[in-house]
Amino acid sequence: MKIYDELVARGLIAQVTDEEKIKDIINSGNATFYIGFDPTADSLHVGHFMALCLMKRLQMAGNKPVVLLGGGTGYIGDPSGRTDLRSMMSPETIQHNCACFKKQMEKFIEFGENKAIMVNNADWLLELNYIELLRDMGACFPVNNMLRAECYKQRLEKGLSFLEFNYMVMQSYDYYYLYQNYGCNMQFGGDDQWSNMLGGTELIRRKLGKDAYAMTITLLKNSEGNKMGKTAKGAVWLDPNKTTPFEFYQYWRNIGEADVLKCIRMLTFLPLEQIDAMDQWEGSQLNEAKEVLAYELTKLVHDEEKAQKAKTVYEVGSVRE
Incomplete structure (x- = not known):
């Protein structure tokens, strides 16, 4: 059984941008894919474990993982699945949490030459110039589309800050950067990340005229519909x-x-x-x-x-x- 069919059989796939293309790429071991992990605590939890298992399965099938530590996006905080604003972390806390994540991930993913790599988006996001970013990327994000995104809908009723509204731009820029500098042609993540991931594929299409792909994995929920872990x-x-x-x-x-x-x-x-x-x-x-x-x-x-x-x-x- 090919890896894509196995993922389907295991109930892991939620949404894909182009099923036939994604199926062909990962079955042939030609995916350089990334999953992002924001350092919201000093340890990974069960939700992260599911993503690491997916990485391991894809790596075993010959694909190349790129682990993205959110040392930059951690300054903002992902509003997806949240009913309130995340607590702001100090730079020292973010760096400490990233170091803890790195140590734990090495137990699951095989890093090294021609294997998995680990990068930190603080290396490029913290150096961005705000005016240049607005000029270069702003036109690629229609506000109407952003407001319809599932990750923002539930927050609009209680109040969505401009800080969090920028998160989609940051995550999309990550994909754009990784596509250009590491040859990433695919992004995977939890199903609550779908809107952010589409922002990345659309940014690559608009700025580079290239195709990039995204796939979300099923969120781990119990039979009552509540998140497990x-x-x-x-x-x-x-x-x-x-x-x-x-x-x-x-x-x-x-x-x-x-x-x-x-x-x-x-x-x-x-x-x-x-x-x-x-x-x-x-x-x-x-x-x-x-x-x-x-x-x-x-x-x-x-x-x-x-x-x-x-x-x-x-x-x-x-x-x-």
């Missing part, structure tokens, strides 16, 4: 000092029965044939499926030894109860 304590982090391997294991072991097979399909690297067979499981077998999910993800994020230890602790605790 949060507990009563807050986000489920990849940093073991913020969410211990046991807490991480426990989160996935306790997810709803309606969500377990979807998560196994989307997040693990188990063969699809094995997962398809699990589709027939019911009753007590779904508890076994939860164990598989929790173990596989804890092994990916931490390591096999910690996954086994978390499983043992959980089982002992369950017996005592």
